[in-house]
Amino acid sequence: MNPCFPLLIRRLALICLSLTSIFQQSLAADGSGQPTIAALTVTTTLARLDDWPVAIPASGSLTAWQEAVIAAEIGGLRVVALTADVGDQVRRGDVLADLSQASVRADLELEQARVEQAQAALSEALANGERARNLAGRATLSGQESKQYLVAEETARANLAAAEAQLKGQRIRLDQTRIRAVDDGVIASRTVTLGSVVQAGTELFRLIRQNRIEWRAEVMAEQLARIRPGQAARIRLSEDVSLDGVVRLPAPTFDPTTRLALVYVDLPDPGAAHAGDFARGEIIVGQTPALTVPESTVVLRDGNRYVFEVSDDRRVIQRKIGTGRRAGNRIEIVAGLPTPAPLVESGGAFLNDGDSVRVVPADPLTMGRP
CATH class of the missing domain: 1.10.287 (Helix Hairpins)
Structure with a gap:
């Protein structure tokens, strides 16, 4: 007899035992004895309770905190030198232009x-x-x-x-005859040209005082009642650019036409903000607990939002939920999740109610990430 034949027999036996084990694990959990094929291999996650800010959405224009008009105090003289232009940062007392002396x-x-x-x-x-x-x-x-x-x-x-x-x-x-800056700031406009003869009171430059830009957010009456000076604000200039602000003053009156009120928000570091821009953002008026899940957990179907709960028998239960606030890659669940339960973390778009799934442990390198 070939001496390798017993070794081959043992290997074939091990393969048969492995196939039998896999077949037994795929049997239906309800005892019907019929094999059930898992629709998807998934990882699960649990909803968690976080303290999230309560924000009032708003939109409005970015404007200069205050503008200073720099005008000629003496008339009938010709401009012989210009030492400042639009966009220049100046200090109080800096010479911007010279008149003939x-x-x-x-x-x-x-x-x-x-x-x-x-x-x-x-x-x-x-x-x-x-x-x-x-x-x-x-x-x-x-x-x-x-x-x-x-x-x-x-x-x-x-x-x-x-x-x-x-x-x-x-x-x-x-x-x-020496036109000087009346305050620190940035030159917003220049209307004087070299060689022109100016008259007393003629505007020569316009200055954004201290280079301070503010966001004038428009809010409704019920929202204005919750806003106080000193509250934080976030302003989005674009998808990638956002700024932090501080509420300086809620307006004491409403616009009689729009029935909206302004909230003046200081921008300590205006960065890429420019007066005249339009921006959207939110004003933070407090914090409340929020039941949150990763955004990948939520599936959008037919205009509704769902999560898939994994039951003890490895079948998924489709639950319709209501969502609220968002922060980063997490979303708040406000309705539809009665008790904490394992939820399909991703891939729910490929599942239907009652599908069987195979659950694998989450990658430890990604666990705990926000």
């Missing part, structure tokens, strides 16, 4: 000369006044002449004060 400097020199004349006249008047006081009551100087000298001294003082005031005014005009 030639005529202002000429007037300044004229006023300086007048001050010197008034100082000379005052020196003469002081000397005459001192002599009049020394000769008071003597026959060499009449009372009327003495009074005239004293009046002339006071007049000379007043003339010098007037000349100095006019000189100060010309110095202010000279300083006004």
